[in-house]
Amino acid sequence: MLNFVLFTLIVAAGTGGELSVSRAMKSVGEPVSFHPAEIGRVALRAIRQPWMWAGVGMMALAFFALLGALSMYNVSFVVPVTALSYVAGAFGGAAFLRERVTFWRWIGVLLVTIGVTLVFFGKS
Template identity: 45%
Template sequence: MTASVSVVIALIAGIVVFGTVGDLILSRTMKQVGKDELRTWRDALRLAGRTLGAPGFYLGVACMAGAFASLLAALSVAPVSLVEPATALSFVLNTLGAQFLLKERVSPTRWIGTLLVTGGAYLLFF
């Protein structure tokens, strides 16, 4: 089955956007609920309970499910050698989100690595 280029682009955009939003929401949520150290199974169970009580957890999981559904659809109409490299844009969006939305410190070295990975994936299209 062959899909139009616009359909494949839309599905890849769904993977990237839903996946990035899900990653950022889950990261923020887990930082809020998981500040304790995990030393015992009891600590892990308490963390699981706090996680299940956090609305952000469900929103993040829903976004990740959207990304996975988009991935499945993309793989049904386009080759994996196109779909997976195209999703490398999520590295840049995740790093931007980490720095500007989550206020994480992103070192220049990490930025260079992010851009190299994304650039390498881009080269696969030629």
């Protein structure tokens, strides 16, 4: 049961964090130049975004769950199973950020899912 909780936290919190940071940065916008003053202005706008802080918090939670998983399981099992975050990211990008996910990306998501399933069932 603990392994289910850890892997769910890694995937859900990690992906949720990435989606939240992406949403924050889309509202901040990109820098118009790479001068230090412009980068500083963008960074200050970013840290004022609530979505940024929510994302950082979720990503920290996912990181500590990953540490817990790595303390109990082989890295050759943990890393492939956490690839489910790619699947969650595609669904989250489409649903939460209203991104267009192409047919070929969905094929890639399917292949990742098949790969994770093979790793999971070959765990022994």
